[in-house]
Amino acid sequence: xxxxxxxxxxGGSGGLTVAAGAASFGAKTALIEGKALGGDCLNVxxxxxxxxxxxxxxxxxxxxxxxxxxxxxxxxxxKAVMQQVQDAITDIQGHDSKERFENMGVDVYDGYASxxxxxxxxxxxxxxIRGEKIVISTGSSPVIPPVPGLKExxxxxxxxxxxxxTLPRRLAVIGAGAIxxxxxxxxARLGSEVTLIDMADTPLFREDGExxxxxxxxxxxELTFIGSAMVKEVTVNEQNEKQLLLEQNxxxxxxxxxxxxxAAGRRPNTGRLNxxxxxxxxxxxxxxxxxxxxxxxxxxxxxxxxxNGGLQxxxxxxxxxxxxxxxxxxxxxTKVSYNAIPWVTFTDPEVxxxxxxxxxxxxxxxxxxxxxxxxxxxxxxxxxxxSVGFVKLLTDKKGRLLGAHAVGHGAGDFMQEAVGVMKxxxxxxxxxxxxxxxxxxxxALKGASDQYWRSRMAHxxxxxxxxxxxxxxxxR
Numbered sequence: 001x002x003x004x005x006x007x008x009x010x011g012g013s014g015g016l017t018v019a020a021g022a023a024s025f026g027a028k029t030a031l032i033e034g035k036a037l038g039g040d041c042l043n044v045x046x047x048x049x050x051x052x053x054x055x056x057x058x059x060x061x062x063x064x065x066x067x068x069x070x071x072x073x074x075x076x077x078x079k080a081v082m083q084q085v086q087d088a089i090t091d092i093q094g095h096d097s098k099e100r101f102e103n104m105g106v107d108v109y110d111g112y113a114s115x116x117x118x119x120x121x122x123x124x125x126x127x128x129i130r131g132e133k134i135v136i137s138t139g140s141s142p143v144i145p146p147v148p149g150l151k152e153x154x155x156x157x158x159x160x161x162x163x164x165x166t167l168p169r170r171l172a173v174i175g176a177g178a179i180x181x182x183x184x185x186x187x188a189r190l191g192s193e194v195t196l197i198d199m200a201d202t203p204l205f206r207e208d209g210e211x212x213x214x215x216x217x218x219x220x221x222e223l224t225f226i227g228s229a230m231v232k233e234v235t236v237n238e239q240n241e242k243q244l245l246l247e248q249n250x251x252x253x254x255x256x257x258x259x260x261x262x263a264a265g266r267r268p269n270t271g272r273l274n275x276x277x278x279x280x281x282x283x284x285x286x287x288x289x290x291x292x293x294x295x296x297x298x299x300x301x302x303x304x305x306x307x308n309g310g311l312q313x314x315x316x317x318x319x320x321x322x323x324x325x326x327x328x329x330x331x332x333x334t335k336v337s338y339n340a341i342p343w344v345t346f347t348d349p350e351v352x353x354x355x356x357x358x359x360x361x362x363x364x365x366x367x368x369x370x371x372x373x374x375x376x377x378x379x380x381x382x383x384x385x386x387s388v389g390f391v392k393l394l395t396d397k398k399g400r401l402l403g404a405h406a407v408g409h410g411a412g413d414f415m416q417e418a419v420g421v422m423k424x425x426x427x428x429x430x431x432x433x434x435x436x437x438x439x440x441x442x443x444a445l446k447g448a449s450d451q452y453w454r455s456r457m458a459h460x461x462x463x464x465x466x467x468x469x470x471x472x473x474x475x476r
Contacts, residue, residue, distance in 0.1 A: 002107075004030045006328060007121055007131030009113045009273070012039020013314045014305035015137030016096060017321025018328075023104045025329045030131065031101060032123055034112035034272075038096035039139055040158070041314040042089060048162040049182060051088035053346055055081045056186035060348075076190045078167040085162050115278040118298050133300050133328055136280075136288055137317070138273065140266040140306035145174070149234035153242050155260040158183075164259075168192050172244055172257035174231055176203035178345040180263035181215070184223055185347050187261075194223040195255050197246065201227040204345060208357040208405045210392060215351060215407065218388065226253065234260070268307045283309055292335035294324055302327075313343055340423040342404075344412035349389050352411040354418055355403035358394060368402055369395050371428060373447035375408050380439035384409070391415070391448040399427035399452065406444070414441040429453060 006022040008015045011033030019031040036043050062072045094100065098108045111124035122128045142157035144150060156164075158179060169192065173184040176198035188194040196203065196219065202212040203219055219225055229248040236242055242260055246253040268287040275282060281289045281297040287309025294302045302324045305317030316338075323336040345351040361368045371394075376387035389407035396402055404418035417431060431449035436442050 001120075001127075002030075002129045004028050004107075004129060004131045005133065006030070007129060007134045008032065008137060009121065009134065010039070010137035010139060010269075010305070010307070011037040011096070011108075012137055012139045012305060012317060013041055014317035014321040015039070015135065016101070017318050018135045018137065018304065018324055019101060019106050020104060021322065021325035022328055023101075023106045025325070027328065029105070030107045030109060030129055032109045032111065032113040032121065034110075034124070037098060037101070037108075038093060042092060042096055044159045044162060046314055047089055047092055048085045049158070049179070049186075050346060051085040052081065052162065053182060053186050053348075055084050056189035057348055059191075060189040076167060078190065079165055081190065082162060082164060112272050114272055114274040115280070116274075118278040118301065134302070135321075135324055136273065136296070136301065136303040136307055137305045137321070138269040138307045140268050140312060142262060143265045143267050144262055145231070145264050147231050147234060149236070150231070150260070150262070153234045153236050153260055155262045157262050161261055168257070168259035170257045171195070171259050171261060172197065172242065172255050173261045173263060174198075174244075175262065175264035176200065176225065176227075177206070177263060177265075178204065178343075180261070181219060182346050183261060183263065185219060188223040195257065196223055196225045197229050197231065197244070197255070198225075198227055199230060203227075204351060207345075207351060207353060208392065208403070209359055210390070211351055211353075211405055211407055214389065215347065218349065218407075219347070226255070229253065266306065266312060268309060270307060285309055293327060293333040294320055294336060295333065311338070311341060311343075313341075316341060340419050342415070342419050346412070349386070349408045350406075350411040352404070352406040352408075352415040354405070354415070355401065355422060356394065357403060357405065358392075361394060361402060366402070367397055369397070369399075371395065371448045371451040373444050373451065375444055378439075378441070378444040378447055380441050380443065381408065383439065391444045393418070393428050393448050395428045395452075399429055400425060401428040404428075408441070408444065410441050415445055417442065417445060 005027040007030045008019045009032050011031055019029050023029045059076055065072055101108050109123050109126055111126055114122050116122050120128055120130050171187050171192040171194045173180045173196045176196050181203045184194045184196040202216045204212055204215055229246045231244055232247050233245040242257045244255040270286050279298045288296055288303035288307050290296055290303050290308045294304055296303050304320035304324055306312045327333055342354040373391045375381040375389045381387040386409040391406045394403035401422045406415050429449050429452035431446055
């Protein structure tokens with residue numbers, strides 16, 4: 001039986017980070033993947049969705065050309081759109097290829113893995129290998145809610161929607177989180193009649209209240225949003241038309257669709273692993289139990305990424321992967337820090353989220369202050385006629401950043417300075433001291449920070465002392 005210093009199960013962001021890191025430090029490393037290297041993010045998640053969103057935005061902008069005397073007609077060729085999606089995947093695939101990792105010295109195995117013992121892994125169609133340290137990074141899969149008739153209706157998920165060959169005339173999207181909202185808007189722009197459905201009263205339920213309110217208005221201009229609704233049953237007639245029976249505020253609502261996209265949560269991929277054979281415990285959700293250092297209940301076994309039930313983001317899996325590599329090499333077990341972890345929802349406009357929301361602070365009874373800048377007060381956004389949105393900073397009484405939220409074109413990029421401020425524990429108003437070229441989008445963030453100084457100059461000791469000083473100068 002072949003022996004390794006490190007065995008990595010799963011070739012997504014976290015697993016690839018561990019495999020590359022361990023190999024670079026000289027560890028004899030094996031990487032096992034049952035599907036395709038790159039994981040969901042590359043193949044059926046982040047990359048294809050952003051390529052689809054970009055194509056949909058191009059179509060949307062072309063249709064706005066009437067304002068400049070141009071006319072655009074015709075229907076979208078969904079096959080051409082999906083080819084652009086596949087081209088994007090192919091262009092990035094080389095970075096995550098089997099050949100690249102083999103060149104690093106990693107043994108890459110194709111097939112699903114399962115535990116035979118704590119340190120022995122069976123690989124489908126290959127045999128067994130033994131590892132001193134094992135890292136589980138098998139990701140997660142979309143959940144199909146147990147709604148009568150839904151599974152039989154053949155719903156789409158993020159794993160299948162990028163293979164569509166026909167644009168749905170009517171698309172029902174169940175779940176208005178990040179994935180559901182992004183895809184709902186994109187398909188609406190491509191020409192589908194979209195209905196977005198959620199149990200919450202607004203889309204993007206994890207966001208700050210003002211963000212949710214703004215995005216409800218934005219999305220409702222392009223599609224139909226039905227909030228506070230439960231899907232009770234799905235039926236399909238002889239013409240393959242899907243009918244969704246909803247219950248909304250005690251009333252029945254019917255939605256008809258040609259396709260249904262389910263974006264209602266994800267489940268950790270642990271079913272194939274035979275975790276009990278290794279003494280690895282799981283949560284009720286199926287997620288692998290880990291401590292603050294990402295160690296499982298089995299000695300020498302770690303879990304990173306979606307499979308451990310934490311924040312389900314590619315960049316978080318990457319952070320966790322790096323942290324595990326440090327522990328594997330040094331033998332020192334330290335807690336991974338989730339301070340200042342941002343995320344972005346790639347709707348148009350984008351939504352940026354960092355730290356706590358105003359509602360969370362209120363629930364905790366935390367004293368806070370708000371520094372806010374509407375985008376219609378930032379010249380670059382006004383010039384581009386893209387001034388829907390705002391920047392909102394939440395600070396404690398000493399000015400330290402507790403949360404940063406934004407709605408705006410390119411918010412995922414122009415808000416990044418706030419991440420550094422929170423990571424360092426700096427005061428939010430330090431952003432006001434940074435000089436940016438004019439006119440740029442990041443001036444909106446600076447403008448929000450400027451509100452601190454404007455408030456200080458308008459109230460308290462500074463204006464009083466300043467007034468007295470000027471009076472004294474005049475007397476001289």
